[in-house]
Amino acid sequence: MSTAPLQALLRDGELSLRDAWAREFEQSAGALRGRASKxxxxxxxxxxxxxxxxxxxxxxxxxxxxxxxxxxxxxxEFARDRVLQGFTAEETxxxxxxxKRPVFAALQxxxxxxxxxxxxxxxxxxxxxxxxxxxxxxxFQRMRESIIDRQQQELLELSTPVVKLWDGILALPIxxxxxxxxxxxxxxxxxxxxxxxxxxxAIIDITGVPTVDTLVAQHLIKTVTAIRLMGAECIIxxxxxxxxxxxxxxxxDLGSVTTKANLxxxxxxxxxxxxxxxxxxxARGA
Numbered sequence: 001m002s003t004a005p006l007q008a009l010l011r012d013g014e015l016s017l018r019d020a021w022a023r024e025f026e027q028s029a030g031a032l033r034g035r036a037s038k039x040x041x042x043x044x045x046x047x048x049x050x051x052x053x054x055x056x057x058x059x060x061x062x063x064x065x066x067x068x069x070x071x072x073x074x075x076x077e078f079a080r081d082r083v084l085q086g087f088t089a090e091e092t093x094x095x096x097x098x099x100k101r102p103v104f105a106a107l108q109x110x111x112x113x114x115x116x117x118x119x120x121x122x123x124x125x126x127x128x129x130x131x132x133x134x135x136x137x138x139x140f141q142r143m144r145e146s147i148i149d150r151q152q153q154e155l156l157e158l159s160t161p162v163v164k165l166w167d168g169i170l171a172l173p174i175x176x177x178x179x180x181x182x183x184x185x186x187x188x189x190x191x192x193x194x195x196x197x198x199x200x201x202a203i204i205d206i207t208g209v210p211t212v213d214t215l216v217a218q219h220l221i222k223t224v225t226a227i228r229l230m231g232a233e234c235i236i237x238x239x240x241x242x243x244x245x246x247x248x249x250x251x252x253d254l255g256s257v258t259t260k261a262n263l264x265x266x267x268x269x270x271x272x273x274x275x276x277x278x279x280x281x282x283a284r285g286a
Contacts, residue, residue: 006103006124007056010049013106018045020102025095035085044078044095052132072135079139083147092140096133100126160186162193169270170199171263175208183219187226194230201270202227205263207238217252224257233273235259237266 010017022042051071058067082092103125111118160182163171172190176182190202204223209216220236227234237260239247247254260266271278 005121006128007053009103009106009110009121010053010056014046014049014053017099017102017106018042018049020105021045021099024101025098027098035087036081047074048078048096068135071132072139075136075139076143079136079143082140083143089137089140089144093133093137096129096136099132100129103129160189162189164193164197164199165203165267166271166274166276168198168200168274169203169267170194170197170201171203171205171267173205173208173263176210178209178216178219180219183223187223190223191226191230194227194232199232201233201235201273203235203237203263203266203270205237205266206243207240207263209238209243212243212246214250214252217247217250217254221252221254221257233258235266235270237261237263 019042022038022045025041025045026038048071051074055068055071078095079092082095104122107121107125108118111121160172160174163173165171170190170193172186174186178186190204193199194202204220206212206220212220224234224236235258236254239259239261258269260269
């Protein structure tokens with residue numbers, strides 16, 4: 001399709017289209033609920049129209065060869081803001097799709113009684129705006145997935161806190177299910193702290209792990225092996241009776257790994273291996 005008529009329409013009627021578009025968007029998408037101002041909406045609309053006219057000028061004979069690079073960059077920035085402001089994918093797409101009515105009205109006014117020209121213009125405009133909406137939604141989904149991935153990584157880091165219990169003794173309490181991704185994050189965090197602090201003993205507490213299957217046991221063994229390669233010793237605590245029975249039934253060999261029923265026993269053993277002992281003293285005034 002030829003983009004020249006649409007390009008001229010968008011360029012010549014930019015101001016009126018922008019104002020009509022802003023009103024249409026507010027009516028179609030409902031209240032903005034304070035997430036974006038009308039001024040921000042007007043600025044975004046004006047910028048999109050400007051980028052659209054520029055993109056159409058690169059391919060006057062059809063949109064299939066048009067360079068939408070600048071427009072895609074606009075959509076990336078626009079989608080990022082909409083994701084952070086809490087807009088839905090539907091509301092974001094409505095921003096683009098609500099351009100149809102103002103464009104259709106402008107086409108009708110420009111073509112007058114020429115039904116053939118009006119029909120062709122409406123079809124061209126529909127195809128173009130639908131393509132823009134798809135590009136906008138694609139950018140929205142990419143930005144949302146990027147934010148979700150970053151938040152998941154932050155949660156992973158928060159879910160593997162390495163705590164210093166004593167000089168030379170570190171502890172890693174694990175809560176929840178262990179998978180390959182979390183195990184890798186846990187191993188990296190623990191090995192980094194061992195290297196930074198020069199600790200000789202690391203306690204992995206699995207009290208908060210609901211179940212231990214073959215995969216979880218393998219992850220634990222890999223972590224213990226990595227700790228030993230760093231020249232440190234590892235103690236696994238929080239081995240409840242149910243977990244002990246499960247490990248035996250699975251045939252997992254943890255014979256070379258020191259285990260304790262709770263974190264207190266593991267800490268007591270770690271202190272003893274570091275040559276530290278504690279004894280009760282008589283209460284004052286006794």
